[in-house]
């Protein structure tokens with residue numbers, strides 16, 4: 001039989017996303033309106049009204065290509081984060097930034113370091129360029145930065161660090177990240193993936209953009225998909241010094257962020273009220289869900305994101321079994337067997353009534 005493409009592409013296990021509501025409705029004969037989706041860490045508030053208005057304004061110009069340089073969005077990022085415009089790479093989601101980093105920096109056969117249980121896109125981006133993954137065992141479900149620093153090989157070009165991490169929700173203190181950055185050789189690039197940084201309480205914040213100033217080998221990635229509520233539009237950005245930013249921009253698609261996404265992101269960046277409501281709602285929902293886990297004696301990993309990893313049972317079929325039982329009741333959560341966590345499930349934090357529906361269903365399923 002004819003095979004196409006390189007071995008390393010054929011070996012890629014496709015990304016498994018959260019099941020769409022429409023698919024669960026079809027498969028289980030349920031009414032779409034009765035289904036609660038807590039599977040993809042989306043913002044349960046829905047997109048910001050400010051972003052919707054900005055998109056409506058932009059509709060009239062859709063026959064034209066987007067601004068390839070994203071002038072307005074970069075200007076908004078410059079204003080909000082106090083970084084120069086030539087430090088910014090816009091991405092079709094921050095997923096795009098992660099892939100651009102792998103494609104720009106790593107050749108087939110070279111290595112990429114990331115942690116066990118870290119974000120699923122790191123293996124995908126690594127394998128897509130034919131690179132070798134050095135997967136460092138996690139400690140307490142989180143990154144072991146000392147072991148990661150020690151694992152960097154002579155041919156390592158890139159290290160991915162997610163903080164907070166998905167799917168485990170673990171967080172690394174700023175001091176430990178700073179110590180790690182100080183150890184990494186200048187020719188090895190670190191991507192610090194901060195998809196959930198807007199959810200961090202004030203006492204956990206650190207100045208990652210200050211580290212970009214002192215480390216020419218650091219890329220910080222951020223997204224509009226989580227706290228900014230724009231997952232469907234696909235927009236994110238990377239911040240790095242000009243040499244790295246220039247490389248990423250050489251290989252990105254010229255029009256990788258569409259016009260509606262650019263307009264919406266500008267509005268969302270300025271919508272402090274929406275951002276605060278998102279973080280507050282998330283903190284309340286986290287308390288609601290973890291209190292129920294406590295009452296039900298369910299083990300969970302303390303989370304700094306907008307989701308919680310919990311143990312569905314003590315056998316390796318538990319995650320799949322409880323997931324299926326929840327689906328039958330119209331609750332969509334995320335199985336994490338593909339992460340090597342078959343006993344666990346990840347639930348995104350939703351609106352209070354969605355969290356309650358999840359808790360009720362879980363009680364019934366485990367009874």
Ligand SMILES: *Cc1c(COP(=O)(O)O)cnc(C)c1O
Pocket residue numbers: 041092093094095096119162164165166193195222223224225226231234235236
């Ligand atoms: C959700 C997520 C992203 C980014 O998603 P995009 O929608 O592509 O911006 C990046 N990293 C982690 C760890 C995530 O969980």
